[in-house]
Amino acid sequence: MALLSTGQPAGLQDITGIWKGDFYVDSTKKTYPFELSISEDxxxxxxxxxxSFEEKGTRHVVIRDHTVVMEGDSFVIEDVKQLAKASTISQPKDVRKRMVVTVSQSDSILSMAGTWKTNRTRFYLAATGTVSLTKEKDFRNSALYQKxxxxxxxxxxxxVRKDREEKAAMVEANRERYLVRRVTKPAAALERKTDGKKLLALAGPPVRIIKPRPMAIVQRSTPVASAPVAAAAPPKAPAAPTPAKQPVARRANNIVSDGRAATQFANRQTSTMQEVFFxxxxxxxxxxxxxxxxxxxVSVxxxxxxxxxxxxxxxxxxxHTIYIDEETPDSIQLVMYAENLGSIPPNTGLLIVKDGSSTYEVRFSADLKTNAAIVLRRRR
Structure with missing residues (x-):
């Protein structure tokens, strides 16, 4: 099938990242959610x-790895194998899919569209269909990336490396701008003013200082005065008692007593995903x-x-609000504990931490063997 591309040639476009869209099957006339990750090494x-698809009322997910090769103005994407540890159902190993797609651009949106087909085997007929995808701006929202x-x-x-490097460069640039703002300007020359007129120091020979001669001191006899009679000191008033220091009222964090929550917490590994400073x-x-x-x-x-x-x-x-006081340690661990896996494993969520006017988004993934954790660190 001839495929026409629009916009820039495919080789000039960055196809790495996460793509989301629809996977259409000709024989069943059904459309399924489809995600694609492309990286370059x-x-x-x-x-x-x-x-992802439904079969007999059960939702299933199949994750595969692929080869991606550029052929002319198109990309050929072929199945290699199924990732069993990431999928919920096993599919025939001898059935493989081949997609031929082109990339086009409209304004700032990159799109990928084309056709796909599977090979015919002894037990399965060849299947055909189409695929239509759009490149995501934030790959972290992808269920494929999270898995x-x-x-x-x-x-x-x-x-992912590119995003990490760009963020590090942004942090460094902000730090340098902050340091530049912190450098004080050279102090201006101080000027004395009298009646609105500036007085400037004139260069000249040093002024000689003439010390006065000491005057002769004549000693005179001073009559001895009788010692004064000491008056009786008034009684001292008792010191006012120091008022007792009132303790500062503490706002307690709500510790939940629920015997059903996080019962296997100690038996699971805890993986720290991110640090947040507050x-x-x-x-x-x-x-x-x-x-x-x-x-x-989840439980937290x-x-x-x-x-x-x-x-x-x-x-x-x-x-939910947590309160910080002087007795709170500078490092706080928040653990997201999966109480179940939902209908689409693993248990994934978004935690938003608001620190005054600053907001931080933390995406986490946990299962029945691993807890997801973040560390909150206080800046003093």
Missing amino acids: NGKYIGYSRL LDSLSMASTFSY RSDSLQLTLYDNGEIDGDT LMNGKVIIARQGLSTKTNV
């Missing part, structure tokens, strides 16, 4: 895809489901104590 493209990241596979992706004496925490609402439930522990118990993740706002 030494001039070679590496791809992963995520296809690969939870398997420690995403940190080496070229677009200055305020209180922080607002808000939890959301990150992506599809699939019944995820602060330094090992449950502060949010068995909360279902959704699009509704649920704000």
Whole structure:
């Protein structure tokens, strides 16, 4: 099938990143959610895809890795194998898919569209269809990226490294601008003013200082005065008692007593995902489901104590405030504990931390073996 491309040639466009869109099957006339990750390593493209569908009332996810090769103005994306540890259902190993797509650009939006087909085997007929994708601006919102990241596979992706380097460069640039603002200007020459006129010091020989001669002192006899009679000292008034220092009222954090929450916390590994620095004496925490609402439930522990118990993740706002005082340690660990996996494993969510006027977004992924944690550090 001939494919026409528009806009810049494919070779001039950066195709690395996350793509989202639709996967259409000709035989069933059904469309399924489809995600594609493309990374580059030494001039070679590496791809992963995520296809979700329902079968007999059960939602399944299949994740595969791919080869990605440029042929003329098109890209050929072929299946290599299925990632069993990331998929919820096994598919025939001898059936493989081949996609031929082109990339086009409209304004700042990159699109990918084309056709796909599978090979014919002894037991399966060849299948055909189309695919239509758009490149995402924020790859962290992708369910595919989150799954690969939870398997420690995403940190080496070229677009992840690029994002990390750009953020580091931005932090360094902000630090340099801050240092430049901190440098004080040279002090202006001080000028004395009298009646609005400036007085300037004139150069000349040093002034000689003439010391006066000491005068002769004549000693005279001084009559001795009789010693004065000491008056009786008035009695001292008792000192006023020092008022007792009133203790500062502390705002207690709500420790939840729920015997059903985080029962396997000690038996799971805890992986620290991010550090957040704060200055305020209180922080607002808000939890959301990150992506599809699939019944995820989490508990949140602060330094090992449950502060949010068995909360279902959704699009509704649920704000929890934690208070900071002088007795609070400078380092606080917040752990997201998965109470279940929802209908689409793993348990993924979005934690928003509000520190005064600053807001931080933390995307986490946890399962029944691993807890997700962040560390809050106080700046003094």
